[in-house]
Amino acid sequence: MKILIVDQSINTREKLNDLLNNEGYEVYLAQNVTDALSTLKKVKDISVVLSDLTMPEMDAMTFIKIVRKNSKNKDLSILIQFCANECIKELKESGKDLGVTAWIPKPLKKEALLGAVEKVIGRLTNNYARKTA
Helix, strand or coil: EEEEEEECCCHHHHHHHHHHHCCCEEEEEEEEEEHHHHHHHCCCCCCEEEEEEECCCCCCCEEEEEECCCCHHCCEEEEECCCCCCCCCHHHHHHHHCCCCCCCCCCCCCHHHHHHHHHCCCCCCCHHHHHHH
């Protein structure tokens, strides 16, 4: 499975890259929206986009609107990372309309991230299933 990580922080990108690579995912990194859109055009079969909510060029909601305009991205799963101090209730409503698949709070916890990714792509592990049962 191919996952695109969009985050301006190199430390976050590297941490997520290591974590997801170790789980067997093929990971692509984008430091901004421009890079992410370019990667989505070039790389076929990306299944999941994991994006930070707040980015320098544009916010994640605007990014998602652009991504969803392309019919090849209609089934793309989009996970959004957010900080507790962000106005998440209103954003979740607009995100739902745009097709945000899941919201993941920061700081990112390995179990929460992998659980969301695995659930989204239908690869729930026994360990995650036991934790949520």
